[in-house]
């Protein structure tokens with residue numbers, strides 16, 4: 001009986017003391033008005049959905065950068081500014097012209113798409129077949145074949161692979177080999193299981209890609225994919241010449257920005273290690289480009305996706321500058337998430353703090369919430385920082401749960417994956433959701449995801465839980481690790497030389 005009393009008393013004392021300490025932390029005093037102000041600016045109608053490549057996306061980056069300045073963050077090593085330029089290439093097909101096979105005239109989109117190339121007119125030019133048109137250490141499909149000035153025809157995909165995505169990616173690379181060998185045009189005969197309409201949608205329209213590091217000749221010659229319906233017309237035995245007359249696929253450089261700020265840690269040794277707090281600030285824009293619009297609303301405000309995460313980062317900046325952690329913190333607001341995780345991809349390839357000094361990353365991004373008693377952490381159980389996240393949530397009355405929809409493979413579908421693939425333990429801290437249900441879909445990538453629809457009492461707790469979790473992790477005596485056997489453990493061992 002006595003022991004039990006003592007234990008109870010001790011527990012009360014420890015928990016009580018802990019609660020007192022939590023109340024002294026700056027995140028405890030975070031104000032609902034302040035987080036609401038961030039959301040109402042970032043997700044305002046005036047920001048027109050912050051689409052990457054559009055000026056309001058740069059305005060959002062500027063807002064984050066100037067908030068970093070206001071709180072006194074430093075720029076990372078040797079940088080003049082908080083903004084890291086991320087060069088994109090806007091690819092725009094003009095979609096005029098035809099490909100003539102015998103007497104058949106193939107039309108742009110319906111029968112073929114052109115992915116790159118200048119306006120070109122070729123009349124009765126000899127064709128040459130090159131198999132896959134693939135070149136690597138093991139094979140060279142151009143060996144002994146003269147393709148100079150000719151139209152090169154290749155079967156779709158790459159040798160020895162039945163993975164359709166690998167074949168798609170490989171096919172996009174092959175035009176280089178044709179151009180290097182002097183081809184006048186490069187045509188591939190599409191034959192994957194994805195319907196032609198899906199391919200023209202995904203590959204055939206206006207597209208924003210990361211700009212390639214070097215300009216290449218492959219941009220000059222037409223790179224054409226012909227629909228599977230027409231493959232028979234391109235038989236090696238019967239086809240000897242082709243004509244085509246096509247307009248250009250224009251390319252223009254467009255600048256977007258990641259935003260980075262650094263806060264030095266308070267511990268003389270641990271400050272050489274960084275915890276990286278990230279969130280994307282871009283969204284999908286306005287009008288049909290963004291998705292389904294309504295008669296009265298065409299702006300995708302992206303309050304949940306991801307003014308929430310951006311606000312969590314800005315709130316973390318404020319809390320940590322008032323009371324720094326032992327480890328240093330690198331704050332990153334990413335652009336380009338909605339067009340393929342491209343801002344974070346660029347950062348992972350062009351880091352401004354050496355990746356091996358970055359011991360952990362907590363991304364803040366999600367699809368929305370349907371349970372305001374929870375936070376959902378994608379990858380919660382995959383690193384040994386699970387207990388800090390659980391404690392961080394609990395301190396603000398929330399329960400941290402792990403991914404409720406593992407079949408969706410969310411971990412690899414958000415920005416955290418790009419640092420994770422480099423080896424850095426990197427879960428994604430998201431608002432509480434227990435399933436992709438009607439409540440989530442009501443707002444996810446909808447024009448209704450606006451500041452008016454947000455539960456700010458919940459958002460305040462969510463931000464506090466995020467910050468306190470990050471604080472507990474940044475103050476840990478030892479750096480976090482992946483759980484044994486995780487798919488990114490090997491990259492972890494390589495990165496940190498374990």
Ligand SMILES: [Zn+2]
Nearest residue numbers: 283305338445
């Ligand atoms: Zn999104």
